[in-house]
Amino acid sequence: MSQHDSEARAQGWRTLAALQNRIEVKIEKALQERHGLSVNEFCVLHHLSGEDGPHTRMQQLANVLVLSQSATTRLISRLEKRGLVTRVLSEEDRRGIYAEATEAGRALHDEAAPTHNAALDAALAEAADLPELTPLVQALETLSIKV
Numbered sequence: 001m002s003q004h005d006s007e008a009r010a011q012g013w014r015t016l017a018a019l020q021n022r023i024e025v026k027i028e029k030a031l032q033e034r035h036g037l038s039v040n041e042f043c044v045l046h047h048l049s050g051e052d053g054p055h056t057r058m059q060q061l062a063n064v065l066v067l068s069q070s071a072t073t074r075l076i077s078r079l080e081k082r083g084l085v086t087r088v089l090s091e092e093d094r095r096g097i098y099a100e101a102t103e104a105g106r107a108l109h110d111e112a113a114p115t116h117n118a119a120l121d122a123a124l125a126e127a128a129d130l131p132e133l134t135p136l137v138q139a140l141e142t143l144s145i146k147v
Contacts, residue, residue: 015136016136018132019127019133019136019137022123022126022127022133023120023124024039025123026120026123026126027039027116027120029119030115030119031112031115031116031119034112035108035112035115037112040065040067040075041078041079041084043064043065044061044076044085044101045079045084045085045101045105045108045112046109046113046116047061048085048099048100048101048105048109049106049110056098056099057090057099058072058073058076058096058099061076061099076099079105083102083104083105084101084102084104084105085099085101085102085105086099087099087100088100
């Protein structure tokens with residue numbers, strides 16, 4: 001790979017990181033102001049409220065959130081103190097710990113999801129007006145990824 005190719009890749013990464021940061025800041029502000037949630041807290045509730053997530057091992061949750069095991073444990077502890085998540089010992093092997101959203105957690109997720117989506121849409125619309133970010137926003141609009 002040439003020096004030019006390496007620099008172009010690095011610039012592409014910096015541009016992608018800038019877009020991600022703009023989006024996260026916008027969503028974080030909206031979720032905090034309206035629902036008292038961080039982006040990661042919302043992501044936990046979103047995953048646990050979905051059809052694939054109601055009963056998720058802590059390690060799986062760490063992988064989904066792209067967080068360390070200890071950061072995930074602290075995050076779940078905060079949500080557990082608020083009554084939004086509960087931890088359950090695995091019935092199968094009695095060693096694994098699962099996280100589950102409580103009824104209050106699912107209700108807060110459902111209340112916060114429109115805020116999250118509106119903030120995401122607003123952040124992408126703002127980014128689309130910046131020439132250096134327009135191609136990335138357009139690329140996101142064409143993606144259909146099931147995580």
